[in-house]
Amino acid sequence: MIKVENLDVVYGVNETRNHVVRSVSFEVGHGETLGIVGESGCGKSTLLRSLAGLEGGWTGSVHFNGKPVGKARNREELKLAQMVFQDPYGSLHPRHRIGTALAEPIRAMGTGDGWSQVSKALQQVGLPAHFASRFPHELSGGQRQRVAIARALILSPPILLLDEPTSALDVSIQAEVLNLLADQREERNLTYVLVSHDLSVIAHMCDRVLVMQNGIFVDELTKADLRAGTTHADYSRELFEASFL
Amino acid sequence: MTDTLHDTSAVQQPGLAQRVLSGSGRVIRKLGDEPLGMAGFIILALLILVAIFAPVIAPYDPVRQVLSDALQPPSLAHLAGTDEFGRDIFSRLVYGTRITIQTVLSVSVIVGPIGLIIGVVAGFFGGRTDAFLMRATDIVLSFPSLILALAFAAALGAGLGTAIIAISLTAWPPIARLARAEALVVRNADYVAAARLYGASPLRILFFYIAPMCIPSVIVRLTLNMAGIILTAASLGFLGLGAQPPLPEWGAMISSGRKFMLDYWWVAVMPGIAILLTSLAFNIAGDTLRDLLDPRHARS
Numbered sequence: 001m002i003k004v005e006n007l008d009v010v011y012g013v014n015e016t017r018n019h020v021v022r023s024v025s026f027e028v029g030h031g032e033t034l035g036i037v038g039e040s041g042c043g044k045s046t047l048l049r050s051l052a053g054l055e056g057g058w059t060g061s062v063h064f065n066g067k068p069v070g071k072a073r074n075r076e077e078l079k080l081a082q083m084v085f086q087d088p089y090g091s092l093h094p095r096h097r098i099g100t101a102l103a104e105p106i107r108a109m110g111t112g113d114g115w116s117q118v119s120k121a122l123q124q125v126g127l128p129a130h131f132a133s134r135f136p137h138e139l140s141g142g143q144r145q146r147v148a149i150a151r152a153l154i155l156s157p158p159i160l161l162l163d164e165p166t167s168a169l170d171v172s173i174q175a176e177v178l179n180l181l182a183d184q185r186e187e188r189n190l191t192y193v194l195v196s197h198d199l200s201v202i203a204h205m206c207d208r209v210l211v212m213q214n215g216i217f218v219d220e221l222t223k224a225d226l227r228a229g230t231t232h233a234d235y236s237r238e239l240f241e242a243s244f245l
Numbered sequence: 246m247t248d249t250l251h252d253t254s255a256v257q258q259p260g261l262a263q264r265v266l267s268g269s270g271r272v273i274r275k276l277g278d279e280p281l282g283m284a285g286f287i288i289l290a291l292l293i294l295v296a297i298f299a300p301v302i303a304p305y306d307p308v309r310q311v312l313s314d315a316l317q318p319p320s321l322a323h324l325a326g327t328d329e330f331g332r333d334i335f336s337r338l339v340y341g342t343r344i345t346i347q348t349v350l351s352v353s354v355i356v357g358p359i360g361l362i363i364g365v366v367a368g369f370f371g372g373r374t375d376a377f378l379m380r381a382t383d384i385v386l387s388f389p390s391l392i393l394a395l396a397f398a399a400a401l402g403a404g405l406g407t408a409i410i411a412i413s414l415t416a417w418p419p420i421a422r423l424a425r426a427e428a429l430v431v432r433n434a435d436y437v438a439a440a441r442l443y444g445a446s447p448l449r450i451l452f453f454y455i456a457p458m459c460i461p462s463v464i465v466r467l468t469l470n471m472a473g474i475i476l477t478a479a480s481l482g483f484l485g486l487g488a489q490p491p492l493p494e495w496g497a498m499i500s501s502g503r504k505f506m507l508d509y510w511w512v513a514v515m516p517g518i519a520i521l522l523t524s525l526a527f528n529i530a531g532d533t534l535r536d537l538l539d540p541r542h543a544r545s
Binding site: 049052053054075078079082083085086087090091092093094095104105108109148151152155 | 434436439440442443444446449454457458
């Protein structure tokens with residue numbers, strides 16, 4: 001479903017040159033959930049934003065569904081992958097009502113006025129239809145993140161890129177949002193790439209985990225490894241010990 | 246729970262009127278907590294009413310000269326006295342609100358959209374567009390506004406229309422800078438990134454995502470500017486480059502009253518009070534509007 005080869009992201013030139021992602025390659029199968037874990041600043045979010053097409057400074061090749069996609073995407077390519085952002089307070093336009101926010105992707109794509117799908121989209125993420133007339137500031141963080149997920153899914157993308165979708169939320173709300181994501185994955189046979197620094201979130205959601213440090217993958221863990229606590233590199237052992245203390 | 250959850254019939258795009266009503270209702274409720282701001286808005290509302298109903302309110306024709314009544318002090322017959330041609334100053338002030346409101350509104354309507362568009366485009370597109378637009382803004386900003394307005398009024402010929410154009414030419418740069426600063430912040434927001442991900446065109450992002458976030462501060466700035474616009478218009482009138490006699494422009498009225506100021510103080514003082522009250526009201530209203538529309542400037 002996703003194939004990435006030799007992806008590099010470099011910011012700045014000369015003295016300020018910062019090689020954020022160093023020649024990473026990986027594949028994600030159809031319906032699989034890949035976790036990318038690592039500490040702050042290791043390049044995991046940058047990698048995800050490059051996949052989404054939000055960062056322009058990358059080199060290498062990215063294939064979605066067997067087709068290469070470039071830095072600038074056309075509408076068909078954009079429809080393949082949508083993203084859910086970390087901060088539900090920043091990812092919804094404060095002056096757009098929930099209904100507008102959900103109708104916008106369809107209107108921006110020019111495939112209808114979108115309002116006919118709003119109530120269904122709200123319902124799918126477990127929110128009542130009358131929320132459509134509310135503003136984001138009238139919703140809680142968890143509800144907003146549900147709206148953000150509904151917005152990402154309204155174009156029916158086969159791939160969903162999740163940038164720490166629960167780290168801005170309460171622990172009790174985290175589980176709800178993760179379950180929602182898991183349900184949607186079942187229902188629509190979605191492929192996820194989930195970036196997080198929270199190992200329990202990763203362990204709950206992912207079939208396979210890549211451990212990232214300083215822009216490269218230092219370890220790859222399967223679901224069985226996660227359960228057994230097996231690691232193959234010093235860094236991932238440190239990470240595990242630090243988080244399961 | 247399931248009933249509300251599966252009630253799909255209720256969702257449709259709310260109409261414009263409904264959106265405007267619920268939005269302004271919220272602002273008006275908050276306004277109740279601000280007595281000073283309320284006073285400012287009430288004065289402005291009165292001013293607009295006076296401008297609309299000037300013929301009903303004014304007891305005399307503002308341009309009719311009665312030389313036998315020249316320079317009468319304020320009395321019941323002439324609430325604010327009469328000027329050197331025997332014209333009733335109160336009636337002239339009432340008709341003068343029309344000129345003032347007209348000037349302020351025209352300048353705001355010209356300056357607001359121009360400043361907003363230039364600023365938002367510069368902030369959003371960045372790079373050369375930004376550099377070019379902002380240098381142009383800097384050039385205009387570096388002129389002292391009254392002097393530039395004077396030069397324009399002198400070049401284009403004195404009159405109310407040229408005064409409006411002249412003030413507009415110098416009033417847009419601060420708005421543009423403000424809108425640009427807002428746009429710079431907003432363009433990096435996640436909701437703009439999300440909009441790019443679902444294929445929103447740059448124009449759509451500009452006008453539907455970024456401009457709405459800049460409009461409140463632009464409105465606040467415009468309202469605060471209105472006080473300055475009134476003063477600049479009055480200054481131009483005072484110097485004889487604004488509205489021409491016999492139009493009852495407040496600045497021009499002060500100018501003509503200056504000659505008799507020591508003996509007949511009311512001729513200059515009455516329009517002065519009108520200018521003071523109006524610009525003060527605009528200032529207070531602008532301040533309050535900032536508190537209401539911009540949560541970052543919350544009252545301590």
